[in-house]
Amino acid sequence: MTAAVAASGLAVAYGGGRPALERVEFELAAGSSLCVLGPNGGGKTTLFRALTGELAPLRGTVSVAGGRPAYLAQTERTRLDFPVSALDVALMGSLANGRWWLPARRSDRATARAALDRVGLADRAGDRFGELSGGQRQRVLLARAIVQDARVLLLDEPLAGVDPASAERIERLFGELRDEGRALLVSTHDVDSARAFDRVLCVNHDQIAFGAPADVLSREVLERTYGAEIVVLDEPGPDGTVRAVTVQHHHHDH
Ligand SMILES: Nc1ncnc2c1ncn2[C@@H]1O[C@H](COP(=O)(O)OP(=O)(O)OP(=O)(O)O)[C@@H](O)[C@H]1O
Numbered sequence: 001m002t003a004a005v006a007a008s009g010l011a012v013a014y015g016g017g018r019p020a021l022e023r024v025e026f027e028l029a030a031g032s033s034l035c036v037l038g039p040n041g042g043g044k045t046t047l048f049r050a051l052t053g054e055l056a057p058l059r060g061t062v063s064v065a066g067g068r069p070a071y072l073a074q075t076e077r078t079r080l081d082f083p084v085s086a087l088d089v090a091l092m093g094s095l096a097n098g099r100w101w102l103p104a105r106r107s108d109r110a111t112a113r114a115a116l117d118r119v120g121l122a123d124r125a126g127d128r129f130g131e132l133s134g135g136q137r138q139r140v141l142l143a144r145a146i147v148q149d150a151r152v153l154l155l156d157e158p159l160a161g162v163d164p165a166s167a168e169r170i171e172r173l174f175g176e177l178r179d180e181g182r183a184l185l186v187s188t189h190d191v192d193s194a195r196a197f198d199r200v201l202c203v204n205h206d207q208i209a210f211g212a213p214a215d216v217l218s219r220e221v222l223e224r225t226y227g228a229e230i231v232v233l234d235e236p237g238p239d240g241t242v243r244a245v246t247v248q249h250h251h252h253d254h
């Protein structure tokens with residue numbers, strides 16, 4: 001197997017201090033999905049920033065196949081608050097392919113519209129981005145990541161602030177993107193949703209666990225990952241995973 005995404009002995013630090021994230025070691029194949037779990041401050045965003053190359057490893061290595069990954073940053077919903085339409089934002093995905101100084105081609109527009117349709121927002125293409133709800137903005141940014149057509153997608157809490165019906169649609173979309181042969185990394189606070197992924201990575205400053213959901217989603221691993229922030233709802237089911245929810249987490253922009 002050639003990994004689409006890999007980290008080995010990875011440690012990442014901000015400035016000269018103690019690393020924010022250490023001892024990260026995993027591989028993800030093309031056409032598979034990874035759920036990244038961890039408490040607030042656990043290092044999920046730090047991992048993504050190391051994978052985009054924005055933060056250089058203090059130790060160890062990262063590799064991402066196929067050039068620049070598409071990255072949906074956690075904080076971007078509020079940053080893009082200027083007078084552009086939803087379609088304009090989705091179109092920005094094609095700028096990543098190197099034609100930013102030219103007017104959008106008809107084919108780019110068609111691609112951007114198709115991506116808005118995939119996130120259930122075809123009818124909002126002309127709406128001003130800044131006047132959409134937080135969840136709708138998040139879906140537009142997901143459309144932009146799709147337009148980028150990268151082999152690897154890094155989505156940092158893409159479902160935060162998204163209503164349940166849209167979340168369901170987007171989770172279906174994750175499956176489609178994976179079936180198209182992309183590698184998909186998704187961070188979330190929704191422990192229950194992790195079982196739908198091919199792999200789960202738990203981080204809490206250190207890597208706590210990596211593997212198939214049935215192996216990773218145990219009471220012991222979840223308690224080490226979240227400490228007091230986890231509530232385990234019941235005992236393991238036949239697949240060995242437990243049902244659990246996190247408490248006390250808050251999203252940065254609500
Ligand atoms: N720009 C920064 N400068 C210094 N330290 C930082 C910076 N960003 C994050 N950190 C620290 O790195 C650690 C990991 O933070 P990170 O943002 O990766 O956590 P997270 O898992 O994404 O949390 P959340 O669920 O709240 O998004 C935290 O201790 C945090 O304080």
Ligand SMILES: [Mg+2]
Binds near residue numbers: 044045046074156
């Ligand atoms: Mg984060």
